[in-house]
Amino acid sequence: MRSLGRLPRIAAAALAATAAWAQTPANEPGSCRGLPLEGRAIRKVELGTPYDLLHLGFVRKLTERQLAEIKTILGPRYSDAKADAAIAHLEGDPLAPPASFGPPISGSVVRLRSSGCEVVDGTPSVDLEFYFIPARIPTFAGFSLESREKETTDGAVAAGVAPRRAWFSPSGGYSASTQFFGGLSAGMERPWRGVQSLNLEANASGRMQTVLASAAGSYEAKRPWLQRAEFQAGYEYRNEPALDAARMQAAGGFAEYRAASAPLGGGGTVLRYGFAGQAGLRQGTGFAAGGGGVAPNTRLGSLTGFAGVTRRDARQALAVSYAGQAARTGRGGAVDYTRHFLDAAHSWWAFRNHHPIEIDTRFSLGQFANLCRRPGCGAPAAERFFAGNLEQNLLRSDAWMIRRQPLIRSLPFNSYGGAALLRQGGEGFRALNLTAGFGVWRKTLIPEDLLRQKDFMQRIDILPETATRLLASAYANEDKEFDKDPGVIAARGLLANVRQELNAIRPAWDALASSVGALRTEEYESCTADQFDVLPLDLDDVEEGKKRITLLGNRTSTMALTIVCLQAFSTGPGDPLGASAARLRAAREEIERAVEKTAVFQRARAQADRDMAIGKNTVRTLFHEANLISVSPVFAFDAAVVRPATGPAWRYGVGGGGRVTVLSTVRLTLGYAVNVRRQPGEGRGALFFELTILDLFGR
Known part of the structure; x- marks a missing residue:
């Protein structure tokens, strides 16, 4: 089963909810349940969207182009890292405010299902099916x-x-x-x-x-x-x-x-x-x-x-x-x-x-x-x-x-x-x-097997809130009074503890290099290069005033992803990695709470709530209301008068x-x-x- 820890974007929550059922049931022929996928020959790759049954030209062209691109990314043999890269490619850019610090904000949900885990001509093989649900929060729609x-x-x-x-x-x-x-x-x-x-x-x-x-x-x-x-x-x-x-x-x-x-x-x-x-x-x-x-x-x-x-x-x-x-x-x-x-x-x-x-x-x-x-x-x-x-x-x-x-x-x-x-x-x-x-x-x-997953829908429902938080952080960053706010000054005082914790756990993390199995080597190296090596630089930028503290406190920050990496390689909450992840998480949440209590952030949050009201309606409509086809009986009642009138008005x-x-x-x-x-x-x-x-x- 592919890892989800390295996906700092809107679909990560949905993918986590679907990971337990993304493979074919164990009692079906060719089931991949419990079988390692790493290194298997990829026999077939398919890509579907909710709009395939409409037979629209632009949908067909979209899926054909994206299918060719993800086949190139995957290569001939399966790896978790390449599957992550294919999903990241479908999802597009990470969920983040654009340069103008305003909507639209986009995100997509991608489901990966594996099947056909068989040995063909002496070679273990696998079939991959990507299901792509694109979602976009429009700039101006949905109110009227x-x-x-x-x-x-x-x-x-x-x-x-x-x-x-x-x-x-x-x-x-x-x-x-x-x-x-x-x-x-x-x-x-x-x-x-x-x-x-x-x-x-x-x-x-x-x-x-x-x-x-x-x-x-x-x-x-x-x-x-x-x-x-x-x-x-x-x-x-x-x-x-x-x-x-x-x-x-x-x-x-x-x-x-x-x-x-x-x-x-x-x-x-x-x-x-x-x-x-x-x-x-x-x-x-x-x-x-x-x-x-x-x-x-x-x-x-x-x-x-x-x-x-x-x-x-x-x-x-x-x-x-x-x-x-x-x-x-x-x-x-x-x-x-x-x-x-x-x-x-x-x-x-x-x-x-x-x-x-x-x-x-x-x-x-x-x-x-x-x-x-x-x-x-x-x-x-x-x-x-x-x-x-x-x-x-x-x-x-x-x-x-x-x-x-x-x-x-x-x-x-x-x-x-x-x-x-x-x-x-x-x-x-x-x-x-x-x-x-x-x-x-x-x-x-949206396929009913997705909608029936309670955890999936719960995670989908928090996506607008995640987007609103990110947008509020962006608006707060643009406020000239941000760094002068007493709450922000107090939050910056927590950075020394974060650096101390990171320095304390780094030797234990580096020691993992010799014991990580081949199947997780690429994931470990990515965590090291993209998170552990970058987080100290982010701390430097914030302490020197080059970047705002929201760079560390938000839920898709390098600090948050470092915590995900520690949890991914931890053997349990009692081991050093798990204990360090808990302390870093507490520090990140404390920074986040301190920032969100400031007057600057409250103003930014109010603006973000106004801007994202449209997006919340859009996400709800797409996942809770939209149907591919529906049948309804209709009742109609009319009363009208046109004047001047004769007879019954x-x-x-x-x-x-x-x-x-x-x-x-x-x-x-x-x-x-x-x-x-x-x-x-x-x-x-x-x-x-x-x-x-x-x-x-x-x-």
Whole structure:
């Protein structure tokens, strides 16, 4: 069994938890249980990831490249040292803050399983299988309510292994008024003078066509009120059915800016804000003539401002947004009308053994104000309110949803526009939607044999805490007041005891050189050169003020790894090596505690907690929630009113269906909602259907 003591990185804890079961069971043919692996001929090497079943091109290329590289590292015969090197290569760089002392922080978990321990043609042989779980803590993601869907359906992106230099994502849906429609979302990275990507979204059927072509970019800042900003500009076209046989067309250019603050107060609360402008043409056919407040075919220009707050906790997410819009058609005054939108959404979820239970509620409101009602003046039909069973966003981004039309899944798209006799669309709406899904079957993203290991999951759960400590140490190191803190001065007083202990145990360590067996010689020599010879130099640097004391106190320091080496070669807690390891561990922990109590570290820890709040959600999602495929029945309830109204003001829809999610590839929802307050000329209900394919051809 390979040694784990020399792995100063995020995967070491997980590997330690899996070491006892990483070989095939002893009762299987070719079992390696209890057999020495050192020196065996390597017959076969395999490399797997959680994403292999998705058959994605970039995953295949990634594994092929890495497999070739680790074969070169391993060579023809097995050794613990080369296996360590292969795992270290897969894991990438050790977990440490980057030069900028901020996220992202990356780490990976690698499982090595040995099997096929047989004698072939007189030569002992072994087969090796590496299972590679890449995990990346993103710089800015995971806080908003909208981000949760992507986290749970696009695990490759959540894990940081899905580069998106180009993408093509087919999509589709159905409504009785649009019929079946299909489309795509495609794009490519195209850095040019601030523009980072070119994007195209299009959907079409015989009764509906939509196109959105845009250039987009983003940037990040270190300001509390501005951590990330995005801008998008382009052209939009919509040709949609409305009511029985009417049609609405909208075409023109737009520009949109969206920004978000850093997490507030160390939690998951983020402020979002932005503005947008558009100019173009609006046309409508088949609507009732006349009536104040309705403009026929007209030009339109508008300015929109929007703001909101979103909060993400362990089991729920909340988003509340407001948008105000001022529009001009050129047929009235400086402003022909204003529109106001309020959108509040809440999601609650839980996972019982990776079976999702999800309850989503949303309230949305839209209202015209200051509407010009002179003849020929007012709002075009394409800007008025119509309810139906397709969701429509005021913004041009799936990262922030503010509904511009009420959703009621029991009625076809745009089929309910308030007062039936007016046939002009509404001037205000209210809508309440509830969707509940309960997972009944799933296949987890992370292999279940890993998830069933209690110690493994416990160690995985501490990874964000380890990263937070390292980041806090990095922030503290940058503080000019660090070395002046009384707690740091007191901690430096412990260094003399550390040096004395190291000098006392060094003869016993050197004496091991003549008695270490051949199988552990390389490990011993590595401990000597990388830890015992380096630790005195680190002590010198700290005592001379060249390095901060956190170089010794953190849990991946040379001092911590020296302790691991002493334990690895100790015969028990009573021998000199074991006793020395215990004393050094006590000294390291005392240094760590002294540093963490300082005012400087407390400030740094608060900042690290804020920055790592995203990463904690990401790690939890990947290991506790993400599924490769899941099946859930769905319950839906809608209530909406579009005013002015005739007949029953509030309309209701009740229904259900099913949802199948294939991670990172297909999400399919199909259901039927009953039209509870059915009116003359309306159907008994409506089918709602959505098909989204994610990153099918991602590279």
